[in-house]
């Protein structure tokens with residue numbers, strides 16, 4: 313008779329299939345459970361696990377909520393882990409179990425190593441069912457009714473998560489362009505107080521920037537005879553307002569966390585890191601090589617900078633999927649989400665200060681993405697859609713930059729070389745990101761680099 317599979321073995325097979333699993337493409341050596349806390353005892357039961365996943369010399373930590381049941385109902389079969397009873401499953405899909413998180417947050421409870429905290433003055437409603445967000449995410453968000461969203465960070469780095477850190481600072485600065493923060497969960501990991509989850513206001517009646525922008529692009533493709541600023545669904549007024557909201561958040565971040573100066577030598581090191589990432593990306597994606605010289609020249613220009621660079625805390629991974637257009641918040645048309653920085657970078661790096669045009673460059677990239685990602689679905693031989701994509705991207709990139717500068721941010725048009733270096737660096741990151749996560753999308757950063765380096 314075959315011995316029952318150990319939970320750790322089932323997890324090793326299950327993890328690589330998860331969207332949020334960061335170690336795809338590298339074989340898992342082994343999975344060890346390094347923290348195991350029972351949050352609900354019984355049938356169903358709930359365990360909070362921290363897993364150490366070894367891949368070669370690298371060990372990453374992941375968080376999961378493990379549901380256990382003697383019988384797995386059909387509605388939960390898709391969340392199953394392993395196929396032998398008693399059944400284990402990803403409990404983020406089980407509202408019967410996830411309610412416990414709200415209850416513990418409301419009570420500021422402790423469960424073993426886990427500490428549940430709420431923001432001063434927050435009264436947390438506890439009788440809400442959760443739904444795991446279907447969004448393409450690096451983490452998992454539980455949406456409780458239409459009231460809260462609880463983001464469970466999946467890959468856990470010891471220390472304070474910048475998303476929580478910056479949201480706390482912005483709340484204290486009175487920033488209206490972020491969701492209200494209600495609470496968080498933390499534990500000691502490797503000797504550091506480590507953020508595990510964050511509970512925020514759910515923005516109902518809001519749409520994310522990516523959906524709005526790509527709807528506008530579709531409208532443009534469908535009205536081939538009109539210029540971009542006259543086609544239905546012109547996005548440029550929104551792009552301009554988004555620019556202004558971005559400058560306002562940058563201003564609040566500067567007030568809350570201060571501004572420093574990066575010495576010239578460290579700017580040079582930054583340019584060297586950009587070159588290193590370019591070399592790595594060219595090795596992984598040879599199709600990037602033809603643009604390497606022009607990209608590298610922009611990094612060399614940055615390295616020649618003769619004066620220190622003003623730096624402050626930033627969003628860090630700024631794109632249209634990270635902003636939501638709301639209709640219910642007075643004075644805040646656009647709301648910014650997810651201040652975690654680029655998920656692939658080490659935590660210490662993600663908490664570094666940077667020049668605010670780095671975020672601006674991130675959003676400029678996103679306009680390129682929105683304009684280009686539909687192109688291969690169309691018969692683009694003679695359709696002229698490539699040109700229309702450029703038109704849309706240029707219109708909205710300019711509007712965003714204009715709104716940003718008018719609201720007090722450094723003007724991208726007056727800092728062209730810097731913006732270009734940041735934009736190329738982000739595009740190179742995207743080439744690697746797409747190669748590892750969404751190979752079907754590789755044409756987007758590559759096509760955009762072909763245009764921007766021409």
Ligand SMILES: Nc1ncnc2c1ncn2[C@@H]1O[C@H](COP(=O)(O)OP(=O)(O)O)[C@@H](O)[C@H]1O
Pocket residue numbers: 445447448449450451452453461463491512513514515516518520633634649650652
């Ligand atoms: N407070 C919120 N209200 C409504 N929707 C949200 C909220 N926070 C996140 N979302 C939705 O969930 C998506 C993913 O959230 P995000 O914080 O970017 O997660 P991740 O870090 O896993 O990428 C967002 O693009 C947005 O559509």
Ligand SMILES: O=P(O)(O)O[C@H]1O[C@H](CO)[C@@H](O[C@H]2O[C@H](CO)[C@@H](O)[C@H](O)[C@H]2O)[C@H](O)[C@H]1O
Pocket residue numbers: 448449450522629630631632633650653654655674677678679681682742745
């Ligand atoms: O949102 P995350 O923090 O998980 O960020 C990662 O995933 C993003 C994609 O979901 C990725 O963004 C890239 O694709 C977007 C369209 O899907 C586009 O708007 C962005 O400009 C582009 O960078 C992001 O880079 C990655 O870190």
